Amino acid sequence: MKIADFYNEVSRLTDTAKTQINAAETKRVLAVAFDVLCKMDADEFADTMNKGLSLAKKRASK
Numbered sequence: 001m002k003i004a005d006f007y008n009e010v011s012r013l014t015d016t017a018k019t020q021i022n023a024a025e026t027k028r029v030l031a032v033a034f035d036v037l038c039k040m041d042a043d044e045f046a047d048t049m050n051k052g053l054s055l056a057k058k059r060a061s062k
Contacts (some may be wrong), residue, residue: 006030 001009011026037045 007027007030008023010030011021011023014021014026032037037048
């Protein structure tokens with residue numbers, strides 16, 4: 001998946017009837033998230049990703 005495809009998919013899933021977030025806002029937030037992630041060392045990055053994926057799996061199973 002290309003990064004633009006990732007941004008677009010996140011934007012599509014985020015913009016709902018209750019939450020109106022356009023693609024530009026989504027891309028800006030994701031870009032800042034990647035800025036934060038790139039400042040982490042490998043262990044902290046892996047731990048953060050593991051926690052995030054665990055939370056996502058819990059939400060998906062509901």
